[in-house]
Amino acid sequence: MPNVPKPLAGRRRAPKASIAPRETTHGRYPRGARRKRETRARLLEAAFGLVAKKGIDSVTINEITEAADVGFGSFYNHFDSKEGIFTALVEWLFEEFANTLDRLASGLSDPAEVIAVSVRHTLLRAYREPVWGQLLIREGLSPRALSRGLGQRLLRDSEKGISERRFAVGDQLMCLVSVIGTVLAGIAAELHFAASSKRTVRARKVLRSREEKFAERTAAVVLQAFGIKRVEAEGIARRPLPAGPD
Template identity: 80%
Template sequence: MPDVPKMRASRRPKLSAPGASRDSTEGRSPRLARRKYETRVRLLDAAFGLVAEKGMDGVTISEITEAADVGFGSFYNHFDSKEGIFAALVDWLFEEFADTLDQLAIGLSDPAEMIAVSVRHTLLRAIREPLWGQLLIREGLSRRALSRGLGQRLLRDTAIGISKERFMVADELMCVVSVIGTVLAGIAAELDLSTSSKRAVRARRVLRSRAEKFAENTAAIVLQAFGLKRHEAETIARRPLPAPPHNASS
């Protein structure tokens, strides 16, 4: 896997401060509530960038507060530990995006198309938002990721496909792990190519076309892992993508 480049200036997704809202601080003045909310978002945003660069184990609370321009002691007004802020961050990363994928799948009856849509949107978001993609690479096969959010949705959709005899796999869990590994490897390869290629300054339309083609090819490979024939897998992977729901992050 390529080294994670320094990408602090890259586009980041807009964080919505998981577990907190502007209206959640009853008994406080609107100004104080707003400041508390904004500080929490800054801490999460800083943690997001640092984790994408260094991994969770390599980040300290002092680095997070320094990057967020927040006093060290103020950190504990929002999170009880480093693990606490990371849990909130990963919850947002996997749960929020998994919810978006569920909305995209509304109206789809074919489990194969549901999987293809999820794979393509995941790859396209990772390419469009490199920091998000790097964090997904680092955490995608962790126990936390597999037990929640994206991992659980993939297990669920795989089970649906098997029950409908749409998928033919010998070992459900190992197939899911293999699929996740394929997607993560694809993201890593594409991000490395995008950051190292001298052609990365080409017209955005050309870059977008390449990314979409890459996402389609990866989805076709994934569907073949579920037992579909190559021609059918490629046909499904090339179907028009459902439009993201309004205000979705993908």
């Protein structure tokens, strides 16, 4: 369903993810287009940093433009409203994450392992970056959940498993709804647990170990929804993960 570019150097370092497009650093566009894309990326990064501190509902357009060092009026050259920038933010973040999952799973031939790796990396990412997890929950409950980003990849990978007769699914749509619900519920439970836990160094190590096991158990439940027997599903879910971000 993890690696997004690291934040641009600057005053806002709270988010671990940067959403600046790679193309802006490669000179593939005319200068004016590059500047426009860079300004848009700065606005998105500023919005993400503010969301990490205040939550979506408390952030204003003026705060976003000030944090991005962009004129207030310039905001509307890129987005038509606050809701518009948050929609773009979510789409950008999760499309990049989905692309990274594709790279991580590129050497895997078993559709079941691809699904398991995606689920585990998604839960681990949400645990490491709670704001990212909250945004994923928000996106996962939207009407476009299966048409873009992570949902689109889940649909594609499930269809591959079905076509190869690796998965035994009676109703694909209901299976996907069940899988998405399982993953989102798992993220919500972990975010609640992590927020209520003491964050000593020792506790963090224990929590990381527990979170990894929880991600494995969640992946095993997801694989069983695709018709994989429990013992096999648990074995697949415990296989070593392809390397992800630190």
